[in-house]
Amino acid sequence: MKYCGLRTPEDAMAAVDAKVQLGGLVFAHKSPRRVTLREAHKVRDILFGNAEVVGLFADNAFEEIAATHNAVGLDRVQLHGDEDDAFAERVEKEIGLPVLRALPISSREDAERADQRYGSAFLFDARPPDGNPQKGGHGRAFDWSLLEAYSGERKFLLAGGLSTENVANAVRIAGAHPAFAGLDVSSGIERERGIKDRGLMLGFAENARAARI
């Protein structure tokens, strides 16, 4: 399970208490959840030894990703923009971190074609609203039955619009897929946009585990 958009030490502590395996730091430019390097360090120090640190980037320059890794010490890079396969491969080969490739899913074709894309694992998310420059984190879900059209062996996380209310159903549907590796949530564990809520963070994990993730 991945909790994304952690911005404060309190967020990080709640993520550790919720026993998530991955904590996300947002470095995408057009995001209310974007952290400074100083904030990222504080979150990283609390996650260290408890959860892996995922740096989320969306169409950031290669040099910025490399510099952020040098400064913070990431475990994985999530590419959530319109990066092409060559860019994703360059991140893995030259920076040396596994790439979690975020792909928007709104049709069977999207799910069928996913396996052609470069990445060590995928993160399947809803398509952002038309014309919105922010590539994710909108709290929008997609039709999870489309996952059935993904026939690849590389693992995927399910993201987009997950919440304490729908997480059990998400686990029931996505969990039936052999490549399902877990959930990724941001908006659904916030009391307002960009502000995490400890109660929701603990409740989401509890509901997900009750549904056997």
Ligand SMILES: O=C(O)c1ccccc1N[C@@H]1O[C@H](COP(=O)(O)O)[C@@H](O)[C@H]1O
């Ligand atoms: O969270 C953001 O601000 C963000 C910005 C740019 C790209 C992706 C972003 N978030 C990711 O979007 C999905 C779905 O989030 P939500 O649960 O629907 O809010 C998730 O992978 C976030 O990490």
